[in-house]
Amino acid sequence: MHIDKTYRRAYNIEPSMCWECYSCVKACPHHAIDVRGYADFAPLGHSVRVHRDEEKGTIAWRIKFRNGKKDMELLAPITTKPWGTCIPKLAEVAAPSKDMRDSQLLFNEPRYIRLDDGGLHTLKSNGLKFKAGVYY
Amino acid sequence: MGHKTIIEDDIDILVVGAGLGGTGAAFEARYWGQDKKIVIAEKANIDRSGAVAQGLYAINCYMGTRFGENNPEDHVRYARMDLMGMVREDLLFDMARHVDSAVHQFEEWGLPLMKDPKKGTYMREGRWQIMIHGESYKPIVAEAAKKSADKVFNRICVTHLLMDDDKANRVAGAVGFNVRTGNYHVFKSKTVICGAGGASNIFKPRSVGEGAGRVWYAPWSSGSAYGLMIEAGAKMTQMENRIVLARFKDGYGPVGAYFLHLKTYTQNGLGEEYESKWFPALTEMVGKEYLDTEGQHLSHKPIPTCLRNHAFISEVNAGRGPIHMVTMEAFQDPHLEEIGWHNFLGMTVGQAVLWAATDVDPKYENPELTTSEPYVMGSHATGCGAWCSGPEDVSPPEYYWGYNRMTTVEGLFGAGDAVGGTPHAFSSGSFTEGRLAAKAACQYINDGKAAGIRVSDEQISRLKEKIFKPLETYRVYSNEVVAGSVNPNFINPRQGLDRLQKLMDEYCGGFGVNYMTNEKLLNIGLRKLKTLEEDMESIAASDIHELLRAWELHHRIRTSESVFQHTLFRKETRWPGYYYRGDAMKLDDTNWHVLTVSHRDRKTGEYTMEKAPLYHLVGDEQGE
Ligand SMILES: Cc1cc2nc3c(=O)[nH]c(=O)nc-3n(C[C@H](O)[C@H](O)[C@H](O)COP(=O)(O)OP(=O)(O)OC[C@H]3O[C@@H](n4cnc5c(N)ncnc54)[C@H](O)[C@@H]3O)c2cc1C
Numbered sequence: 001m002h003i004d005k006t007y008r009r010a011y012n013i014e015p016s017m018c019w020e021c022y023s024c025v026k027a028c029p030h031h032a033i034d035v036r037g038y039a040d041f042a043p044l045g046h047s048v049r050v051h052r053d054e055e056k057g058t059i060a061w062r063i064k065f066r067n068g069k070k071d072m073e074l075l076a077p078i079t080t081k082p083w084g085t086c087i088p089k090l091a092e093v094a095a096p097s098k099d100m101r102d103s104q105l106l107f108n109e110p111r112y113i114r115l116d117d118g119g120l121h122t123l124k125s126n127g128l129k130f131k132a133g134v135y136y
Numbered sequence: 137m138g139h140k141t142i143i144e145d146d147i148d149i150l151v152v153g154a155g156l157g158g159t160g161a162a163f164e165a166r167y168w169g170q171d172k173k174i175v176i177a178e179k180a181n182i183d184r185s186g187a188v189a190q191g192l193y194a195i196n197c198y199m200g201t202r203f204g205e206n207n208p209e210d211h212v213r214y215a216r217m218d219l220m221g222m223v224r225e226d227l228l229f230d231m232a233r234h235v236d237s238a239v240h241q242f243e244e245w246g247l248p249l250m251k252d253p254k255k256g257t258y259m260r261e262g263r264w265q266i267m268i269h270g271e272s273y274k275p276i277v278a279e280a281a282k283k284s285a286d287k288v289f290n291r292i293c294v295t296h297l298l299m300d301d302d303k304a305n306r307v308a309g310a311v312g313f314n315v316r317t318g319n320y321h322v323f324k325s326k327t328v329i330c331g332a333g334g335a336s337n338i339f340k341p342r343s344v345g346e347g348a349g350r351v352w353y354a355p356w357s358s359g360s361a362y363g364l365m366i367e368a369g370a371k372m373t374q375m376e377n378r379i380v381l382a383r384f385k386d387g388y389g390p391v392g393a394y395f396l397h398l399k400t401y402t403q404n405g406l407g408e409e410y411e412s413k414w415f416p417a418l419t420e421m422v423g424k425e426y427l428d429t430e431g432q433h434l435s436h437k438p439i440p441t442c443l444r445n446h447a448f449i450s451e452v453n454a455g456r457g458p459i460h461m462v463t464m465e466a467f468q469d470p471h472l473e474e475i476g477w478h479n480f481l482g483m484t485v486g487q488a489v490l491w492a493a494t495d496v497d498p499k500y501e502n503p504e505l506t507t508s509e510p511y512v513m514g515s516h517a518t519g520c521g522a523w524c525s526g527p528e529d530v531s532p533p534e535y536y537w538g539y540n541r542m543t544t545v546e547g548l549f550g551a552g553d554a555v556g557g558t559p560h561a562f563s564s565g566s567f568t569e570g571r572l573a574a575k576a577a578c579q580y581i582n583d584g585k586a587a588g589i590r591v592s593d594e595q596i597s598r599l600k601e602k603i604f605k606p607l608e609t610y611r612v613y614s615n616e617v618v619a620g621s622v623n624p625n626f627i628n629p630r631q632g633l634d635r636l637q638k639l640m641d642e643y644c645g646g647f648g649v650n651y652m653t654n655e656k657l658l659n660i661g662l663r664k665l666k667t668l669e670e671d672m673e674s675i676a677a678s679d680i681h682e683l684l685r686a687w688e689l690h691h692r693i694r695t696s697e698s699v700f701q702h703t704l705f706r707k708e709t710r711w712p713g714y715y716y717r718g719d720a721m722k723l724d725d726t727n728w729h730v731l732t733v734s735h736r737d738r739k740t741g742e743y744t745m746e747k748a749p750l751y752h753l754v755g756d757e758q759g760e
Pocket residue numbers: 152153154155156157158177178179180185186187188192193194195196197292293294295312331332333334352353354356357358360361390483484515516551552553554561562563564566
């Protein structure tokens with residue numbers, strides 16, 4: 001989407017490279033972007049509209065069929081937490097120890113792998129080895 | 137030229153492309169490098185960039201070891217089977233043993249994962265997939281990356297990697313331009329983690345005209361991960377292993393949840409089951425080890441994705457199309473019907489638009505499926521990408537050179553689609569690979585491996601001139617014609633892309649030739665590609681937006697060249713249903729039970745191909 005400098009309105013500059021991903025539609029606070037399916041396969045007269053609300057943590061859709069027989073409203077959650085509040089700032093967590101650096105573990109591991117005290121899987125722990133050749 | 141040069145210096149970790157792999161890398165890098173300078177250069181805006189722009193309705197790679205569901209090696213065996221044996225099992229094992237920890241963090245960050253009320257586990261769509269309300273999956277992981285990075289440069293199309301002027305084969309950063317302002321951006325960095333995604337739109341798409349963007353993988357997946365790494369001299373693997381997808385026709389809506397969760401199934405135009413009748417002949421082609429017509433169901437081995445495609449393609453060619461997805465039974469249940477629609481709205485909105493426009497109500501009509509044009513990528517059911525080192529405690533010697541997920545170029549790491557041999561990583565696995573690469577990159581710097589990097593002004597200004605040349609070409613020649621886009625002196629990016637897609641389709645096994653190619657065709661295709669590359673010297677861009685398209689095309693061409701070389705090298709048909717070598721229609725384990733590895737010489741552009749041994753995970757005790 002680009003802004004037309006004369007009319008000061010947004011428009012799709014290259015429909016043939018548009019994924020119909022609705023990112024622009026969802027982002028516009030004024031619902032100013034309307035979409036119709038691309039003419040090559042989509043007849044006129046349908047509509048799919050959306051309202052995404054970060055504060056409420058929901059997304060609401062309305063789908064209307066061309067023949068008017070179906071008019072659906074669907075609602076889904078987009079987050080379970082107040083937006084962005086539950087993501088840690090890793091600059092502020094305790095720095096990794098040397099042991100941790102020398103291990104294969106990542107941040108929050110091993111705890112977050114199974115949410116218990118179990119360690120990381122290794123070839124040894126799982127009784128495995130690598131062999132070259134044809135195996136199925 | 138009036139393009140400002142903006143230099144960002146002293147970067148420790150530069151993340152090029154912040155999709156799922158790149159956001160994982162940026163997030164994790166801060167933990168191992170709390171004092172390090174972490175910078176992101178992203179072509180779009182990281183809140184919605186990449187293949188997950190629309191969201192996802194499932195996380196396709198989750199072990200569930202927490203609930204005793206699967207072990208990492210189970211996933212390795214599955215991916216191996218699905219890819220007809222050709223995977224990097226060390227990288228896959230490593231990804232699988234870490235992936236759950238990423239998913240558990242996503243839940244903590246607010247990503248709504250569905251729960252199975254009876255079992256207390258996550259709601260499974262299939263053995264590896266869990267269901268999510270993932271419309272905001274990308275904004276959530278972007279938030280994590282933003283919290284870790286020192287700076288995020290949105291709307292920077294990275295065109296080239298910088299190389300150390302003193303030490304051949306060592307990366308030194310990247311350059312690109314801002315797709316809105318046109319400013320030239322230079323990032324000098326000790327390490328680069330490339331997460332610039334896979335490639336759509338290199339084969340002619342089925343979609344045409346106004347709707348040509350209606351492709352399965354995102355139209356902005358420009359093969360940049362491959363283009364950038366190949367030009368830096370990184371070895372690539374399995375680039376012949378393009379993927380074809382069976383999806384809902386014209387919308388490319390996903391079918392996973394439909395098959396696995398909604399229990400829908402396919403039938404031919406006559407309403408018959410068709411798959412099994414193709415299997416005996418297919419077993420002849422690939423061998424009983426890969427498709428056991430009688431024993432498959434007993435062994436509980438899933439049928440490889442490509443082989444199911446083969447049955448689909450063959451049935452349509454036999455005149456019994458179209459193939460339908462039988463939704464009319466499942467959709468009588470209003471709950472399942474709702475899930476079916478949510479599935480699209482959460483990741484492929486265009487499919488909902490299409491059904492609304494064409495009055496296809498899957499409750500009363502079984503929708504059509506189609507097989508897509510091929511895509512080149514490395515995180516879905518295929519494994520194209522760079523040849524990367526595995527982790528120290530897992531990898532056999534041929535697969536290990538010091539730093540996890542480092543390519544064969546020093547200091548250059550990969551994640552997600554960029555890494556070869558690791559199919560079935562999907563969103564969660566790509567994010568995990570980014571984390572692994574970030575830890576290794578920090579270690580690389582701490583080990584002093586990035587000391588003394590030098591980037592000459594000459595390198596920086598040479599690249600600048602190259603990058604903006606298409607604008608200059610346009611300025612000089614556009615007035616030689618009265619109007620329009622036909623000019624004797626140049627081609628524009630759309631014309632170049634059309635030519636690429638046509639030649640890939642016709643010579644490299646696109647949908648237009650039923651995915652068929654052979655040595656002769658491949659050689660002709662390579663020759664035509666060479667002349668297209670010559671014409672790229674005369675590509676013209678009328679504005680900055682076209683300049684973006686010109687460089688995307690450049691990366692797509694580099695990717696395509698690699699696909700040609702690999703396809704030519706592997707003289708067998710390993711994945712019927714993805715593509716066929718008409719001159720070698722059988723799978724050949726005697727000669728080709730290997731990974732293909734290529735190297736493009738940075739100076740001459742010459743390719744060298746080699747076979748790398750396949751190592752398989754086997755049980756220790758049995759000593760199979
Ligand atoms: C329709 C669809 C459905 C899918 N369904 C699922 C699913 O249900 N579950 C699941 O787990 N996975 C699913 N996937 C797969 C998942 O999306 C990918 O595996 C994952 O996104 C790959 O991550 P990546 O980081 O390699 O690429 P991406 O996430 O695509 O990120 C690449 C990034 O690089 C940027 N970039 C590209 N070129 C440049 C450049 N030149 N300079 C700078 N930046 C650049 C892009 O803008 C983008 O941000 C689906 C994918 C698609 C398309």
